Amino acid sequence: MAEDKTLHIVIFPWLAFGHIIPNLELAKLIAEKGHLVSFVSTPRNIDRLPKLPPHLAPLIKLVKLPLPKVHDLPNKAEATTDIPYNMVTFLKKAYDELQQPMALFLESSKPDWIFHDFAPYWVGSIASKLGIMSAFFPIFPSPVMAFLGPPSDLMSSDPMRKKPESFTVPPPWIPFPTTVAFRYFEIMRIFADSFSVGNRDVSDAYRIGASVQNSDIVIVRSCYEFEPKWIQVLKNLYQKPVLAVGQLPSTAYDGGNENDAWRWMKDWLDKQNRGTVVYVAFGSEAKPSQEEVREIALGVEKSELPFFWVLRTQRGPYDPEILRLPEGFEERTHGRGVVCTGWAPQLKILGHESVGGFLTHSGWTSVVEAIQNEKPLVLLTFLTDQGLNARVLEEKKMGYSIPRDERDGSFKSESVAESLRLVMVKEEGRIYREKIREMKDSFVNRERQEEYVDDLIKHLRNYRNAKLEDGGCRRY
Template sequence: MATVYARLGKELFLNIHNISRTVRKEEVALAAAKKMAQDKETVLHIVMLPWLAFGHMIPNLELAKLIAEKGQRVSFVSTPRNIERLPKVSQNLATLINFVKLPLPKVQNLPQNAEATTDVPYDAVQYLKKAYDALEEPFTRFLQSSKADWLFYDFIPFWAPSVASKLGIKSAFYSICTSPFLGFLGPPSFLIDNDSPRQKPEDYIVVPPWVTFPSTVAFRYYEIMRIVDSLSSQNNSGFSDTYRYGASIQNCDIAVVRGCTEFEPEWFHLLENIYQKPVLPVGQLPSTAPVGSEDNETWRWMKDWLDKQARGSVVYVAFGSEAKPTQDEVTEIALGLEKSELPFFWVLRVQRGPFDPDVLRLPEGFEERTKARGVVCTSWAPQLKILEHVAVGGFLTHSGWTSVVEAIQNEKPLVLLTFLADQGINARVLEEKKMGYSVPRDERDGSFSSDSVAESLKLVLVEEEGKIYRERIKEMKDLFVNGERQNRYIDNLIHNLKKLSNV
């Protein structure tokens, strides 16, 4: 009988033990599920502080929209006039994106109402940077009351990460420029210190020693000379752009970079090595059409003209909101378009804001001679909608990355003509990958002829020899605009932001 009781006791113990194990497993699974649910329910508040250039503000807004679509809150900080000029966001995102208007402090030599680089001549941009630096105090006051989890900031406000750190807010340097450009710039210590290995313009026209893989990515001499003033701390803003980049990168918690590892893996790997901190790609951020753009009267007359042109025949010409060709360059571009005998739609900025004294002019008789097959538009034009039109067969562009992405998402081959900033580096990347053809230029002064413009356009749009550029753009489209891939990049970004901020 004792043996029977012992056996029953052992069985009872084992049953209770098994039940306890099952309960514990269920409790662990329930806790994990609860944590996942809480993670999904946790809403981040991200403050975005872009530089006052539309080539920077628009990619910031595109990222803000993608973050808001995931249910996270964004405060987008800029000046009143810039916010009024930004594309409107859809109704369903308006509750999650808060536009914060900070008036731009007045600075001597900066024209009244000038709040973006598009409003002023190139020489006055340094005063705009100085005014932007004066936003530090009002921005600090806003950040103190914002209850933000993260600050995303551009390269100009190099002071922003220190402000965030003092308030216990994590910071991310968000670069709208690509990983090849950042990789070419090099380690933050070189950008900040005066003993940088780059001491003269010629040092920027060779591949730097920290780029250990085969590459042709470097500036041309004429490209670096066009922006050499921004490399000097003697400019009127008080800080060189290289210093701003270096301090911005050195003081952030993480770097967030526009681009994807499938397109430029070696460059992202290089950044991780030279930054010694997390570098998160956020995809190519393909542009979305502004809300209500379908009914725009400006677009209607443009569409009417494009509808009359043969499929794939039109050259679209535009150089962004900042790049302004010289008068000689405008003349050669115009005569090149005329000699190409191709239909064209040219968006020409004749001056940078109302205070620009140098108003560009077309060659005498040009518009009359080409009116049967060309349009020159000197006001705003909806670039994305123009590139979407089937009549457009190619794009003569400055190589600004937003324009490049918009061309690729619409399968338009690229003819490249660089002017400012990172455009030369972008052009080298596109040349390497056979995604764009650069107009031949003099290596020293950057001059080019109307014949080289005409020949480049015909090569890329029409001739058999240029078929590789037309086909390559189509091949790259999925890599740039695949919705699932872009979605994964944003999911990964938000996951890492929550993980790093312990929310």
């Protein structure tokens, strides 16, 4: 029976680990149901993936497509974490050169579906010509995608929103009251690359619009329990199937082995009192400026809380600006905190009972991992969707944003210290601690996550079968 057929799904994420990891989580959930997944990325990124559980490894084929060389992109730079922010445009150009290799791979492997991210806006057209169904999976939650708007406007040479200021208010297609919008400093940091029609490269807005337009369905990292109104907005905007796939909580597998790095980190955390440590980390994309690092450090110091700070001093070896801590900071905080400039297992740190709060950039994977572990959030946004994520969390009293200057985004160490103590210690911040615990079931309920994946698989089968019946899809 067609309903029992094992599906073969190709998953093709953008070259950022904030995108690769949730795509891998979805791959694991699909493989758990007995379906085959070809997970496609570049060689270095495939080699840096977390280890797969042994029972899933036979069902997830890791496929390496060499990244074409382009001028100005350094050798061995295959992910956003390898390069400064101003070089990401060259990474996208190299990624676009994968069109032919991807077409050849799809033609030879004959999958039923391909799931793709926002950057390869060209995948849907390639898949359609080969008779393969395509699903756009941008990894952003539904409020972010709804705020961005309809594909026709995102792709237009004369969009409705031409100036940065127009992104600081909710758009007219949101039919309910909301504060979800960028703050001025947030949109100014990304407007030229993401939305400007005059951008000499393909803008992120165009990539997203074309990805929606060229796909058969759209998958969103959302759940109806948390954001039903936003999902409905997307259905109205896209006029095609929009499927929520749950929040895809992280499920790291290490084979039961503790590596040396985690062993010393755990030893330090074990010595701290329960719920007292602030964990500070801003993901693989965000890099504060030197001035911002100074104010964060002094703020953490003034809070008088124990801290564990994962500080990326460079975005890869080609980043000329190496961040430095304020003079005397490490001496003054000796014994009270840890600054880790290398790899750290975020999920394990957040799961430790001594951690009582998370100072985060609001990247959605980090948000979900915090909620998994019931850690209240202090928010400090830097790039891309982070501002919109922060507004969602603020609205629901799940996170508190450090006060900042609206024009340039600057902030003072006193605000950092006060925000940390409010969310982690003070009585008036109890709402943030309680809301995180309250929302945990919506985000990481294992049975509900399984149901979302079951519904997805059912829809993929039904959609493909309907296409086959009406002759809209060529069968191999």
